[in-house]
Amino acid sequence: MAEQMTGAEMVLRALTNNGVTHIFGYPGGAALPIYDALFQQDAVQHILVRHEQGAGHMAEGYARSTGKVGVVLVTSGPGATNVVTPLTDALMDSVPLVVLSAQVSTTLIGSDAFQECDTVGITRSCTKHNYLVKNVNDLPRVLHEAFHIASSGRPGPVLVDIPKDVQFAMGTYLGPDEIGTTRHASYHPATDGDAAAIAAAVDLMLRAERPVFYTGGGVINSGPQASERLRELAELTGFPVTSTLLGLGSYPGSGPQWLGMLGMHGSYEANMAMHDCDLMICIGARFDDRITGRIDAFSPNSTKIHVDIDASSIGKNVRVHLPIIGDSGLVMAEMVRIWRSRTNAPRTEALAPWWEQIAKWRAKNSFGFTNSTTTIKPQHAIKRLHAATKGRDVYVTTEVGQHQMWAAQHFPFELPNHWMTSGGLGTMGYGLPAAVGVQVAHPDALVIDIAGEASVQMTMQEMSTAVQYKLPIKIFILNNERMGMVRQWQDLLHGGRYASSYSESLPDFVKLAEAYGGKGIRCSDPALLDAAIAEMLDYDGPVLFDCLVEKHENCLPMIPSGKPHNEMILPDFTEAIGDIIDAKGRQLV
Amino acid sequence: MNAHLLPTGSPYFSVPETQLPERHTLSVLVDNEPGILARVVGLFSARGYNIDSLTVSETEHDRGLSRITVVTVATPKVLTQIKLQLARLVPVHKVHDLTAEGASLERELALIKVGGTGEPRSEALRLADAFRAQIVDATTESFVFEVTGKPSKIDSFIALMAPLGLIEVVRTGLAAISRGPKGM
Ligand SMILES: Cc1ncc(C[n+]2csc(CCOP(=O)(O)OP(=O)(O)O)c2C)c(N)n1
Numbered sequence: 001m002a003e004q005m006t007g008a009e010m011v012l013r014a015l016t017n018n019g020v021t022h023i024f025g026y027p028g029g030a031a032l033p034i035y036d037a038l039f040q041q042d043a044v045q046h047i048l049v050r051h052e053q054g055a056g057h058m059a060e061g062y063a064r065s066t067g068k069v070g071v072v073l074v075t076s077g078p079g080a081t082n083v084v085t086p087l088t089d090a091l092m093d094s095v096p097l098v099v100l101s102a103q104v105s106t107t108l109i110g111s112d113a114f115q116e117c118d119t120v121g122i123t124r125s126c127t128k129h130n131y132l133v134k135n136v137n138d139l140p141r142v143l144h145e146a147f148h149i150a151s152s153g154r155p156g157p158v159l160v161d162i163p164k165d166v167q168f169a170m171g172t173y174l175g176p177d178e179i180g181t182t183r184h185a186s187y188h189p190a191t192d193g194d195a196a197a198i199a200a201a202v203d204l205m206l207r208a209e210r211p212v213f214y215t216g217g218g219v220i221n222s223g224p225q226a227s228e229r230l231r232e233l234a235e236l237t238g239f240p241v242t243s244t245l246l247g248l249g250s251y252p253g254s255g256p257q258w259l260g261m262l263g264m265h266g267s268y269e270a271n272m273a274m275h276d277c278d279l280m281i282c283i284g285a286r287f288d289d290r291i292t293g294r295i296d297a298f299s300p301n302s303t304k305i306h307v308d309i310d311a312s313s314i315g316k317n318v319r320v321h322l323p324i325i326g327d328s329g330l331v332m333a334e335m336v337r338i339w340r341s342r343t344n345a346p347r348t349e350a351l352a353p354w355w356e357q358i359a360k361w362r363a364k365n366s367f368g369f370t371n372s373t374t375t376i377k378p379q380h381a382i383k384r385l386h387a388a389t390k391g392r393d394v395y396v397t398t399e400v401g402q403h404q405m406w407a408a409q410h411f412p413f414e415l416p417n418h419w420m421t422s423g424g425l426g427t428m429g430y431g432l433p434a435a436v437g438v439q440v441a442h443p444d445a446l447v448i449d450i451a452g453e454a455s456v457q458m459t460m461q462e463m464s465t466a467v468q469y470k471l472p473i474k475i476f477i478l479n480n481e482r483m484g485m486v487r488q489w490q491d492l493l494h495g496g497r498y499a500s501s502y503s504e505s506l507p508d509f510v511k512l513a514e515a516y517g518g519k520g521i522r523c524s525d526p527a528l529l530d531a532a533i534a535e536m537l538d539y540d541g542p543v544l545f546d547c548l549v550e551k552h553e554n555c556l557p558m559i560p561s562g563k564p565h566n567e568m569i570l571p572d573f574t575e576a577i578g579d580i581i582d583a584k585g586r587q588l589v
Numbered sequence: 590m591n592a593h594l595l596p597t598g599s600p601y602f603s604v605p606e607t608q609l610p611e612r613h614t615l616s617v618l619v620d621n622e623p624g625i626l627a628r629v630v631g632l633f634s635a636r637g638y639n640i641d642s643l644t645v646s647e648t649e650h651d652r653g654l655s656r657i658t659v660v661t662v663a664t665p666k667v668l669t670q671i672k673l674q675l676a677r678l679v680p681v682h683k684v685h686d687l688t689a690e691g692a693s694l695e696r697e698l699a700l701i702k703v704g705g706t707g708e709p710r711s712e713a714l715r716l717a718d719a720f721r722a723q724i725v726d727a728t729t730e731s732f733v734f735e736v737t738g739k740p741s742k743i744d745s746f747i748a749l750m751a752p753l754g755l756i757e758v759v760r761t762g763l764a765a766i767s768r769g770p771k772g773m
Binding site for chain 1: 619620623624627628631635666669670673674676677678679680681682
């Protein structure tokens, strides 16, 4: 039903029509008409952040833990430039976001007006698509299209820049179903994979002797039913499963066929299975350099099937033999159907030698570490945290660094959408605001940010947001008083010269938590750790947990840069760590 | 190694690539909306692809469509990426590789200013005639020639004008279309 209203009112109407209940934002001059419209309704709740980067990561956490679109509202100029990092993060990790940015009035655009910036220009390369709306009557269509583009195909961030005069102007509102054909008839992402290609894939799977499923964030993005299909497919075929950092949870961490995460800090068995397999079935992952290691030595003898909704991901880094362009959930459902029509007996015997080999690799216990009774080992802290939260509805976010990799190694997930981490961009400062966003979406769940003391300071101020909205997030800082991952690389590559990698002048995190109105806990004694964790979990409110851990622990295993998968550094390495990487490897990151 | 898994001759197995760079002309049908050119050019620069020539203009006003002709030099693998990355942009309708798809026509227009008097001036005129160049501006000591054709023809005309008083050149870049009855 066409209705007359202002542009600002259209924004609110379009949000409710697209099922939005929460947005994360920060006001400013150019955004005030939209804020005024927000004030006069209560269908959409606004979460006031402390920095627009926080709003972006909160929306990411919200989106990844629900499968819904995360929405951000910022003002022009600095408000818009502050969301560039989360936009890039969301683009790299395929997170559906709609970011609404206010802009100076159309009459002022181009005049270097106060708080004017070329938002669509700046964000063009870090969005899936973006718009500047100059006519209020275009606004409903653009907003509905933004939600459609953000959430369909390979999800990603979409930005809509709305000048202040357009927010004030009266125009005709049309709902998502009344818009008719959207303007971009050019946009029609793939869904079903090619039936013959899927049948060809099943043929290969039926003949494989050393197969592996290599799954990624695409399985999570396809929705919970895709994870169910993966579990079904794994059970039917009896194949081992590994996953990228972003795909964790799509196959249960306790599952019998689970090899652990693969890649630079992945398990020995996962990486060796990738290296030695005869058939690699890649589903919703993209052969990123953290996965492949040295590309010319990557899984040299395998036939590769690649299922992806984004055709440009296929063949980009690694040549694949059988590409299937489509939604991972739909393709796997079809694989299950065809497999069932061909056989109903698992190929236990044919796969037995492969599983024997995998058992030998597993026996290396590549996530092993030497525990201590005097200092808390970071891996041990994560294992205790996992043990203490078992059976609860727990969501984990992380910052970036060693703690992130240890969390991926030692905190197994049983369900998709419960693990939020910045993979592609590796954004320090992601975890705390992402946890806030997750807690907004799941008020009764336990939400933990596994953090490093350096990363957490990048968006620390969102602790204040958590306190304001009574969001009981738990920030579990593995405090090694170092930028641990940087320190590890300096040991590997730069003769142990620790240029700027000490975390000096650290705040007293307990006092800091109290200053924000939250609770602070400190623990440095392994004997007291369980009790301290219990205290954190029992507290009904935001907690900063300062866990003082071993300062020079290395994150292992590791595929050093420039090396293939079968040359991992294992926890029991004996060489001097500075001698492992050669000159060529040093140039890689 | 994997004899039991070797490609079955199914059309879904991509062919192995040779890695020599090739020059290809791509025709890209896009919505004529603000920022579309920046989006396409930004894609090329962000991903390190080459642009040898680029032309863009609205071609179907009623449907709001423009056609971008872009000439690029890349290995087959990168070329595939370029096409897929272009196709992924929301306002892009179609990407056609005219070079790969067979016979196509390629034309370019150039305006060429040549100065001089006496014998060089007469020689320039004779050559212009041979190349079917039009004289679109003349003074007693200069001409502007308009020449249309394949880029190689324009290259040779410019080379011939160089010793005869060539002052400056402007070229449109390539416009290309497939031969035969079928459209994009
Ligand atoms: C915004 C940003 N800046 C710089 C980096 C580079 N970087 C990667 S890990 C890291 C150190 C992280 O230290 P900390 O948060 O203490 O975690 P730890 O490695 O000690 O667990 C740095 C600086 C980054 N990933 N993101």
